[in-house]
Amino acid sequence: MQHLLPCCALLASQNNLLDTVDEDCACFIAEQYMFLSNVNGHIGLGPIKDSNSRPTENQSLDLSPLSYRAYYRGRCSGCAYELFEMIPPIAAFAEKPAMSSPRHLDPDIIAEFHSLEQQVLLWVVPAPWDGTGPPNGPDADEIAAAIFQQMGLLITLRCALNGPGVPSPPIQDQISCCLSEARRVLKTISPSSYAWGTLLWSLFHIGSCITVPKEQKDYIATFMAMENKLPVCTSMVSVLSKLWDAIGHDGGFYDPYGIKRFLAREGIKPSL
Template sequence: MEGAVMRHMLPCSTLLVSHNNLLTTVDEHCACFIAEQYMFIHVVNHYFGLDSNGSTSHFLDLSSYYHDRSSSCAHALFEMIPRIATFARRATETYPRHLDPGIIEEFHTIEQEILSWEVPEPVDTRTYAWPAPDKDEITAALFTQMALIITLQCALNGPGIPKPYIKRQVDASLCEANLLLKQISSSSMAWAMLLWPLAHIGSCITSQTEQEDYVSMILGIEDKVRGCAVSISVLVRLWEAAREDERYYGPFGIQEFMKREQITPCMG
């Protein structure tokens, strides 16, 4: 499920949260780097797509070590991803899923938390202060926020093409996300944090014209973030599969497609 780096980060991160005073006994830069990298890679590896039958992956609480450099200012948004995945797996007492009172209540609770997110203040520590996020980093975080909303909307519906009223909400969110993506400079390093949101938003695009525009924007990245390019190659194949079978639509479709093609996320 993960590469060699991740195998070293897990025990290091476990050590960080097991001792409350580690920030005073180890190099702070190193501790925060390990914590943020673990959080980012863990989320991308274990929550890539939605699985209605999967098991919840353990997620360490490393929030006290975040200095906003791995997932930029969007680390609080990344922390919400496992919760959405758990919501997607929640069993319903009534059918269909999107009409279940308990599901609806939890959906609105999570949705409100996502929409309430604001760009955090720059971190000021004992020895240094990270600079405030730049315009591209903020836009990338807003794009991530839209990815969470879209993924949550799909989780409300369940696998397959969403019911018409949910599909309209998803399509409206896709339009907003597309406008945000066009605002990010092709030379910005903010693209490096967009692997998860690019895949989840892209999985819901059904228009071939919009799919082609999406690919062009991502392939136009000047620094050629390899992870984004790889995700695009998977998305293109996913779109082809979704045209033949709607169960490959959206975040649930990502998991179904990866199982069919025996693709395993491997980051770090």
């Protein structure tokens, strides 16, 4: 999170940012801000709190002049920038009040769910950063990581459709299908790939919906097989294991809504 304040300050003055640094550097800063703010500002589902690392009303962060949305190697979001940009609207949808009960049968809620779902499902691999010369797009591991992120969004979106509490049977069936696909895709990513660094948000959110002990162990074993583990990775595994233990005693800690409740109870402020 400490990286957000300098990124925000630099981007707030972006009218002359491109006059100060070259385009590659400016786009790197923009992508850093997008990734870190979206991921760390929306861990779990529940009330969204303002952060002092976010821009004020007087700080315009229209990033349209910056071409960070094209693919380039080494970016925080891999090739999944469009998927990471979907995190805030899904978090806002989770907070939208339903006019009828149960939430997942409310017509307005259903309509917004389908709109968001379509945006997630229509994601395509982005074009390379530089259109000249030989193609230099994302490799198979980065694409698999993006698909895993896509599964994470679809699962989180279904939890948001249901609202807090145990999902209705039809929604639970859909979540289970997404979980199976996510676990399959995760196993296809090479342990040596740097794409693992883009997965912490989705690993946490998907993991919060895994309740079968055998599947939990397999999930952790797959994740911990990566070769370039950072302290934040092992810390997240520890938190996820504690969350699973809490779910075993109280189903109210299940899913991304349960993540936020659990973190508040434990006084944990993760930074992904």
